[in-house]
Amino acid sequence: MGEEVVKKPKRKERMPMPEQDPKVRATNFKEVPLGYTEEMAIEEAIRCAQCKVPACVCGCPVNINIPAFIKEIAEGNFAAAARKIKETNALPAVCGRVCPQESQCEAQCVYNRMGRAICIGRLERFAADYERDNNLIELPEKAQPNGKKVAVVGSGPSGLTVAGDLIQLGYEVTIFEAFHKPGGVLMYGIPEFRLPKAIVESEVNYLVQLGVKIQYNSIVGKTVEVDELLGEKGYDAVFIGVGAGLPKFLGIPGENYGGVYSANEYLTRSNLMKAYKFPEYDTPIVMGKRVCVIGGGNVAMDSARTAVRLGADTYIVYRRAREQMPARGEEIHHAEEEGVKMMLLTNPVEIIGDEDNMAKALKCVKMELGEPDESGRSRPVEIEGSEHDIEFDLIINSIGANANPLLTKSTEGLELNKWGYIVADDYGKTSKDNVWAAGDIVTGMATVIEAMGAGRMSAMDIHEKLMGVPKNIEISPEALPDDLECTLPETKK
């Protein structure tokens, strides 16, 4: 099969992934992209140049050996491909779905210059799904128990990564999770149609099979304190990966009316509590006929696409221009395909309620782009006299999060920055002895894979501090030669 490619003179385009039709999927919560078939995966995999110095690996926060797993797919060894990925990433089916590959591994692909980067994310997803769906998951060999105990606070992306890394190195690992389900943002934040919950549970189950213990309904800072974990509970280290967690509100009048949600609440009701299946599940949700989501990030898109599926006429209200939306292009595209409408350069100034304090309209002003601000984006400036009311019966605030003080306030000796985030070095080490932290509670809101990458660093540092094993210094994009040239398939061999 490889030879065929060598001879092929024409470079192939990226292999598209089949998706549910927008009209159909706007009425269900099933996953939107359907995944590659085996044939599609092989065809895409054999496009890979197998670069000697693979820049894609540097673009991956957990440094997956991308050429190696793609080679396995090209050769039809799908389960082997999944195992290759799992050497450095315990959550391939999750990452294959939610990573922003276009700005990470695929951005570094030599073919990206021609707009034909290898579809690394789709292949990752394919390999992981193949292994899981065919019951081919095998547990890797673990190191001998080293007698050290580590407590991981939070079972989101960073916590799961730390747990997965340390369990394989011989540690006894217990995750303390506040909710009744694992996964953190993967479970409560990202909707089913983007990341099926059965897949999250399956990837977590892989860690459980490796020996990771999960204590649900345990709120560190309340049910148990960090100092208790390090003291009487006998843990040698504590890793904090609790996420950012506290929703931001706009601070405009009327925000506490009924029918005004934080995106956190809206998505948690729908995703974790399965309110979209009400009344089969007991948790209700305000459905709304005309719904407005305030914000332009990925969470706003998730909220809007959820509202569409719950039958609402849905709008995004964003105070800047489309080009400035922080959401992934793919998410915006999917939202619009499903019927979400954009009200750009529109800034909410007040929520208007009815006689029973339920939201009924949003007062907005129109904006225009002015001089660039400190973020380098043109600052939106209000157009005078442009105030207008737009009728909505459900308003979802999706403008970000602040640091949740629940754990940090109850933990002495943990240095915080002025916004309440934990101060940690590049390896997640905090100011408190034997305590590491990573993910959103250190950096503020970021991506799943960034949290995983940071978790990886913490795991290595914990291993060095507790067992004296020096950290594996990872290659970084800066370390690559400037004149990096990869061999293209047709000239290879």
Add this chain to the structure above:
Amino acid sequence: MYEIVSMKELVPDIFEAVVKAPEMAKKAKAGEFLIVMADEKGERIPLTVADYDREAGTITIVFMTIGKSTYKLSKMKAGDSYYAFVGPLGHASEIKDYGTVICVAGGVGTAPIYPIARALKKAGNKIITIQGARNKDLIFWEDKMASVSDEHIIMTDDGTHGRKGLVTEPLKEILERDGDKVGIIYAIGPIPMMKFSALTSKPFGNLTMVSLNSIMVDGTGMCGGCRCEVKGETKFTCVDGPEFDGHQVDWNLLGSRQRIYLDQEKESLDNYKAEEGA
């Protein structure tokens, strides 16, 4: 899993469950709350800690059947287990010597006020309890409240037990008589009862703490569903409360927010009762 050690109906529609939860029992303090889920499809509902036994490792909850979730809880028996039982959450009551404390308990609010009164009594306060309900069949834990009270006034709407009238009447009388000796008032019960207790004490200026039972999801500050307005500022009941200065609470907003899901709650309960009946 969190096993129910004992379960009983205290008075019609009000239930008491003692639950095995050793970690929580070690930490729980008066005024804090917890979140309970009956089963995997259940809602996460907040309940104030009604009692704890550190040695036995148990937590006591008391709830009234209102919607599907509380009906589900009421059907569970000793030996059954809750799917989730999380806490303790929120801030504990500030226990210190205030001098004289008035504890106003309305209906099911008797349960959360009991451990507060007990702790305040232990701290040296003189406790005046005003315990109210619609009629004598709905008064529970009278003996428990009596055991921690220096003065214990029972009020019923119909006069079938104690005095006839609302809890606000003796509250006003005591404040008129001895208001300057009252260091703090605790008023816990249904929203109208807390609201009118706060309105009654406001002219006297005595600090009046109320415990809000806002609708919640996570209970840790993550969703903001439990927000309320206190002194014109947005507060989260879960992490800023659940106790607030009753004179500063926006009661109308709170009442409206409790009604957000009224239609769905009714639908849910009707479906449940139909299924149960079938």
